[in-house]
C-alpha cells in the first residue's frame with residue numbers, strides 16, 4: 001500500500017514527459033508499470049494529452065511582413081560602441097571619485113599639519129579654475145603661519161588674504177584664533193559634505209557601471 | 221541548401237544567404253513572439269529585432285540547432301519587452317484581440333477564434349518560462365532537447381517547466397469548461 005503510494009508520487013511528476021514520449025526507456029517502463037495499476041494517473045495522462053492537443057490547435061499566423069534585412073539594417077553596428085564608451089566613462093568616474101574620496105579622507109586624517117600640502121591637489125581636483133590663484137597664496141600663508149599654533153586655511157579665504165610676513169599681522173592672527181577656529185569648524189563640515197558627496201558619487205558610478213556591464217553581457 | 225551552408229555564406233557577408241534563413245524561420249520566430257507577448261505589434265518588433273541581432277552576432281553561433289539559437293535570441297527580446305511591461309501594465313485586451321484572424325467558414329472561425337482567445341489568455345496566465353516551454357513544445361512541436369538549447373537550460377528543467385505549465389493550463393481550460401475531466405476522456409476512448 002505504502003509502496004504503491006510511493007510509486008504513484010514518483011510516476012506522477014513524469015506523466016507530462018511520458019505523454020510526450022520524452023522519457024528514457026527505464027523510467028518509461030516504470031511509469032507504464034504504474035499506469036497499469038493507477039486509474040488516477042491514467043486519467044491525468046489523458047488530460048495532459050488533451051491539453052497538449054488543444055494547444056496545438058492555436059493557428060500559426062502568417063508574419064505581417066517579411067523580416068528580411070536590408071543593407072541599411074545591417075550597416076548599423078553603431079549600437080555597440082555607445083555602451084562600451086559609457087562603460088569606460090563610468091569606470092573612469094568611479095576611479096576619479098574614489099581617488100577624490102581617498103584624498104579628502106587623507107586630508108582630514110592627516111590634519112592641520114599637512115593641510116597646506118594637501119590643499120593644493122585637493123583644491124585643484126575639486127576646483128581646477130581656482131587652483132592657480134590659490135597656490136601662491138597658500139605658499140605665502142605657509143610662511144606666515146609657521147610660528148602660529150592656530151592652523152591657517154588659505155583655501156577657506158579667511159587667513160589667506162591677510163597673511164603677510166609682518167609681526168603685527170602675526171599678532172593679529174593669533175588674536176583672531178577663535179574666528180579661525182570657527183572657520184575651521186565650517187571647513188570641517190564642508191569637508192564632511194565633500195567626503196560624503198564623493199563617496200555617494202563613486203558608489204553611484206560603480207553601481208551604474210555594474211548594471212550596464214551585466215546588461216551588455218546578457219544582451220550578447 | 222541547408223542551414224550550415226547558408227550560415228557560413230552569411231558570415232562571409234552574404235546578406236542574401238542570411239535572408240534565406242530569415243525566410244525559413246520568420247514564421248516560427250514571429251509566432252513564438254506572438255504567443256509570448258499576446259500582442260501583434262510587439263511580436264513584429266521583437267521578431268525583426270531578433271533577426272537583426274542574429275545577423276550581428278552570427279559569428280558567435282557555435283553550431284548545433286540554428287533555429288534553437290535564433291529562438292533563444294527572440295525569447296530574450298520577449299523577456300526584455302515583458303520586463304518593460306511590468307513597469308507599464310500590458311494591454312489586457314491584447315489577448316482577446318488575438319482571438320481570430322478572419323477565416324473561411326464563419327462558424328468554425330468563430331469556434332476556433334474563441335478557443336484561440338481562451339488558449340492565449342491561458343498561456344498569458346503562466347509564468348514566462350513555463351509559457352515559453354509550452355509554446356515551443358505544444359504549439360511549435362519542438363523536441364525537449366531543442367527546447368533546452370533554446371532556453372539555455374537543462375533537460376530536467378525543460379521537463380519540469382512543461383509539466384508545471386501544462387498542468388496549470390489544464391486547470392485553466394477545465395475552469396473554462398473547455399476540457400472534460402480525464403475520467404470522461406478515458407471513457408470516450410473505450
Ligand SMILES: [Zn+2]
Pocket residue numbers: 007008009011012034038039040041042
Ligand atoms: Zn498514480
